Amino acid sequence: MKKNWILSGVAAATLTGASVAQNVSTALAATTATVPAADAQTTKVVAAANAFLATLSTAQKKAVLFAWTDDTQRKNWSNFPLGGPGANRKGVRWGELNAAQRAVLMNLLGTVLSPSGVAMVKGQMLADDLIRATDQGQGPAGAGGPPASGGTSPTAGQATPPAGAPAGGLPAGSRPQVSFGSEYYFVSFVGTPSSSSPWMLQFGGHHLAINATVVGKDVTLSPSLTGGEPIKVAFNGKTYTLVPNVPVEAQAAYALLQTLSAAQKAKAVISTTRADLVLGPGHDGQVLQPEGLPGSAMTAAQRTQFLALIRDRLGILNADDLAAKMTTITQNIDKTYFAWWGPTTSAGAAYHRVTGPTVIIEFAPQSNDGDPANHLHNMYRDPTNEYGAAWTKLK
Template sequence: MPTMKLRFPLLTAALSLATLAPLSPVLAGGAGTPAAKPVTADAQTTKVVTAANAFLNTLSATQKNAVLFAWSDTTQRKNWSNFPLGGPGANRKGVRWGELNAAQRAALMTLLGTVLSPSGVDMVKGQMLADDLIRATDQGQGPAGAGGPPASGGARTTAGPAAPPAAAPAGGPPAGNRPQVSFGSEYYFVSFVGTPSATSPWMLQFGGHHLAINATVVGPNITLSPSLTGGEPIKVSFNTQTYTLVPNVPVEAQAAFALLQSLTPAQRTKAVVSTTRTDLVLGPGQDGKTLQPEGLPGRAMTAAQKTQFLVLIKDRLGILNADDLAAKMSVIQKNLDQTYFAWFGPTTSAGAAYHRVTGPSVIIEFSPQANDGDPANHLHNMYRDPTNEYGAAWTTLK
């Protein structure tokens, strides 16, 4: 698969971060209105609450004031985006990774490790690293912070960073014909909607360019619906070596392609809705939108194909910690016959086509972006549970 080639002096240092050195962010949440039924944290969420409070205790009074929002603050709850800071609608609030000291970052990483799985933590680190590489190589030729194509219509240039003009803000790309946007890990934000609690609902948010983790915690339950993942670049080439920065993406792409290849001609006719790639449907700002199932339902699959279908779903949801993932996968498996697999795009390789999973309690979108050359190297992906957006099934949202 073609990969982006980077040539600049800082790449070696940057790639060292791919070994998962402490370069990562996370999220935290808050208390508020009582849940529909009294609930108490289990062992897993007790760890989460403890880690959240430990992180908050490292913050100054000013930082605490910036990071905590009321549970009833629906504006902040929905304040997430795939764009870099300064892009359309990307006005994140909370505390920036770049404003945290080493001890605070370590505490935030510990919190992240209780909410997410090890692979989820690796995914977050990889996406932050990828954005640092964009910051180092992007020359400001594209339109308003979308991570989109340069104005000329060509691929984003990656020949090496130009020195930013003196007027450019810290972390922002050089000024081209694009409004100033801020790339890099220091522009990822953490916030809490509500206060960490073992009994009352709260939400932990962490996000930046191509990432929006929204973890709602209610007693023993945690949901990541809705959350946006993906990244750019997924892979880079340097000194004849290819490095995978965001490991989850190729795994998910291969799982979807394996399911497609297992289908009979008749099944494939149903699953392949179009040979033209489509774009993300249920991204930022699309809360409450209904998506009709398309493609091949689980009931039309063989036992082996159903197993592969569950592997595909678990590859996406597996960023969640094992305890909460098991509960979620149990519900999805019960509804698998009513869950659909749909493919939009070329059918000859993994990663370049859009695929979608649509079921009673799960919606997954995998959306490659072709505006930077290789679609498989720039992804906008979504996970939603239509029955439990922002934990609505567990609590009363205002």
């Protein structure tokens, strides 16, 4: 079965909203007066971006480049598969790239992200290939079946399915027309890659939106959506983790919860009912009031664990830019809150949130497919620097 050939490959590979949003949009549309000189890391990022652009045809290059002032494209990201509510991604599809172009694109992602960040991206793409093979949910042709035009089969490190593999999926018309699979992940640029002007790299698809704004020596991933489904799969009596970052983060949050005293836990646990994602797509500029237990009410050892939890999430960013980000977060750790919604007896099935002056993290399990720990919608935002707004205002 199709499921078997994909799993075999896995085994082998073992704030009031409106006004704030308007201010952000206005700031982003402005031309930066002074952009700090690029450092060695962003020089690599710019070179890798230009190397990727050089592989594209004229039509592909036209499709992938958007003006820096294009606020619509800047915010054009979603947790839904293509064709889902509000999911109308633009740019160039992974399925429209040849093997050489894909390799150069992954190299570009490897300059923006850490090795674990690249592994996360590949894992999410692989997970979506598994959804495509086992539960396409297709309506009319092209809603999860073979590519409608051009493109190749799913390739997050996977082989082409064997000839005659069953198509699977639900009866036509039983679900809105959506497109699952790694070939429906898109790359785009808002602005032109440059060492002296701001620009943004976007890469995403179902359960993934990497929005990396580059300004001189600095890179931010705010806002970015991660997660995935399925996180783990069982095959031939063994369990394989497709998206390795998620279990690490879940265990780190649960470990911190277990260190809390009864009084601390009474503040941190807001409810035993799981909450859902709050600051997902379409919620730019929305304010979340801090809830839970602040770092100032933690012991030194607990604050160390708290910072480790934050680093586990933000560690998808390259080491150079992560260090700068973690320095700011560490300085504000006393004013940063940890909160929990959901069961407190195990890791992964509860929603947790980190809310600080320069960081908001949401870990949001979804229960609509059975095991909440196997379907995640997670967000990272910096309320002071959405889409790099803090670096792109007129000085």
